[in-house]
Amino acid sequence: MKTYQHWIDGAYVDPSDGQWLDTTDPYRGEVWAKIPRGSSEDAALAVKAAKRTMADGPWATMTATERGKVLRRIGDAISKNATRLAEIETRDNGKLYSEMLGQLRTIPEYWYYYGGLADKTEGSVMPIDRPNMVAYTTHEPIGVVVALTAWNSPLQFIALKCAPALAAGCAVVIKPSEFASASSLEFAALTKEAGLPNGVLNVVTGFGQEIGAALVEHPDVAKISFTGADSTGLKIYETAARTMKRVSLELGGKSPNIVFDDAELDAAAVGVVSGIFGAAGQMCIAGSRLLVQNSIKEEFTERLVSLAREVKLGDPMSSETSVGPIATHPQYEKVLRYIDVARSEGARCVMGGQPATGPGLIGGQFVEPTIFADVTNDMRIAQEEVFGPILSIIGFDDEEEAVRLGNDVIYGLVAGVWTNDIGRAIRMTKSLKVGTVWVNTYRAYSFLMPFGGTKQSGLGRENGQEALYEYLETKSVFLSAAAKAPPNPFIQRWL
Template sequence: MSFEEIYVAGRWRRGAGALRESINPADGSVVAVHGTAGIADVEEAVEAGRRAAADPAWRDMMPHLRARLLHRIGDAIEADADGIAALQTADTGKTLAETRGLALSAAGTFRYMAAALETMDDVLTTPRGPNLTLSVHEPIGVVGAITPWNSPIASDAQKLAPALAAGNAVLLKPAEWTSLVSLRLARIVEGAGLPPGLLSVLPGDGAVVGDAIVRHRQIGKIAFTGGTVTGRRIAAAAAQKLMPISLELGGKSPTIVMADADIDRAIAGILYGVFSSTGQSCIAGTRLFVHRSIFDSFVAQLVARTQALRVGPGTDPATQVAPLVAFAHRDSVAGHVERAVAAGAEILTGGGRPVGEGYAGGAYYAPTILTGVTNDAAICQQEVFGPVLVALPFDDVDSLVETANDSVYGLACGIWTRDFPAAYALARRIEAGTVWINTYKQFSISTPFGGMKESGLGREKGRDGIRQYMNQKSIYVGMDPAPLRWA
């Protein structure tokens, strides 16, 4: 077991908050003890970030030179991918295949944002008078990034890379359960040569550290990924400051199987979309709508395939469904299922902890499929964030659209059919920020991502991702030698 310091204004130290243990959810062992931040650490980080962001050496750095730094960070992450993966698996329980993929995704994010930065142009606007008119973008200054526990390093990179590319300083607040990888990322960024003060990594309680970052008068933007309840609190605080925010929040995504779908392909995609990451994904396709004409046979095959999934520790290469991130979260998932059953849901498979040697000491929950409810049931409306799928039949497209959209969330959707024109028309009617057709849970840093309704505000990723961390300014240069004709 090791002790990890936190990173404040370019310096490593214990932090003013209480010590916290990182628990391996596969067996309950302590991975490490790490410090946490307090209010004083936030104050110091903000002040150091303000000075570092205003330093001409950073503020006026040529884009291609800042891009070179981002490339170095990306290369360093890739070089350490195996170490990052092992640490994240111990910290979160995820499979090594997934955590290595997340590390490589983070490396790719830094490289993409470097390329976008080098090719990002401001605009010489069309003149409407005797003036040269320009639209330029400038750094906000100091921004806050608050990231979730389900994909730490990838989520960190999706905020940190564009924010640094834009020329800001960043206060990164990782989730309480999974801070170790974010601290390792800080060492990588420091080693790549980022000037001190431009990054602080401040683990700690969201109600203390996160709230202090959000409410600080010198923080000019917050980028948050997490739960909708917390997102609302951040939005309310941001409104008091008139501060821009981006919020990537919860989901209860529909997956739709039409009568003409490729059955094997659809089943494989649905299994991946809901049970990979042990269901701990905001875009998990947890509401399954299958055309009534194939419902019984399709669900029977899906149940059989689900029962064949291999549940085990993330360190086992054969594992497909790893433990949940924490024992408390495992109990929360179980509570959702228990309440659904009490309300009339039928368990087709799963519905409890797996039985067998090696499971007793970990935060395991068996992949679960429920049916026998309607879309207004709590299990169809509330985000479970675990390996729980609800299967419902549908009869026609119009009623399907109405039911699929009957949710406070609007993050993602999957459609399985051989009829592309019909799939495209359906995709345009679904209220979701991302729609996958004949695939699921595929991402690209080049493609914007975000939600509708209570799934969030704003977008991340894409060429315009850097602009989300900048202020736009218009400049008029008078070209007419004559004075203004007024006085």
């Protein structure tokens, strides 16, 4: 069994309180490693290291071009260690090894992209309305950033948050989920090998209400970037507001996957199945609400159930497995509770609806891929994020009703639209109040495209050039060439 340590100021260090937490393999149900149970003292040490390197350390004096080279070397280090890191993530969160390896092979591209973008943040010279004066803007790093990441894709979330933050010149303190911290701690040492100066990137672990809260409240932290539950995000937002910290929040979703009767139904069925049962539904972008036109609802439901029955549960390390276990026991119990809630509200279970057992399903955290029909949009199963393999089928008659149902939730992260009518596709993308709309596809993703939500799905954007500016402050400079004092300085200065 491996015992991990915090990564602070370029070195592995024991937790100040000398306490560790068990981390469990969700497939086998066995403890396989220990991670530090961090405290406010550990949080303070990490923030102090980050602040120092921004104030007078090598990160503060390094040019943007030099920073970019370091980021590209981090990408190289991830690429060389992709197999090992993917195995660790699968063991930590139970997601398919094939998916984790696919992510780890893509993650270096984020670091290459922001490495190239590091020296492309240009200010502007303004045609100022004053004589003998030059006015221009610059962009400066916002300060120490705390990155709070979720358990379902730890290293991808680090890339989303830390690559643009470091490109902007910030230093970061990462607090991964206590349920999946190992890969983040392994990754930290790779950044030093890539030439990242000590203190620029720190990783501390433990419970959110202990070390996580201490980081959010720390006076030397300028920005919080969080991915996770909307209830936690709201608390972070409230706490950060007391000291005017900047925040980026990537929270929950209850996303509609909308199928019209003119769609390619085979392709739509594949998109719906992968959109809800991929990663056992443990995705913020899960298409958990299927809105299907009533004229094809029965036919499409049969097609969907037939396809979903081909889903194979099992060992996430096996190439034959398409759905692994639920990542944590509390989440497993939550999913089962929502199945009971759906039945109690009158939804009709047409597939699954039970804990999954059988050969190869060890560890006790598997749930059958579940489909509910006869769902109305006011049911809890249609309004609340489950984060599990549960699909709700809701019928609609026309485009207007599809839009109304699609928007009738507190979330606004993503939506899918399946139609062969280009005019309808354009109208739907404009009408759906979400951050991303996929037309005739689902779960498409790119480091080049901004990603984020509206409403209670969060604030800010990750990916693309927009993400870089989440970590920069704009400074306006007025440079006067006038040597003579104005006749009345108390008036002229403000005219």
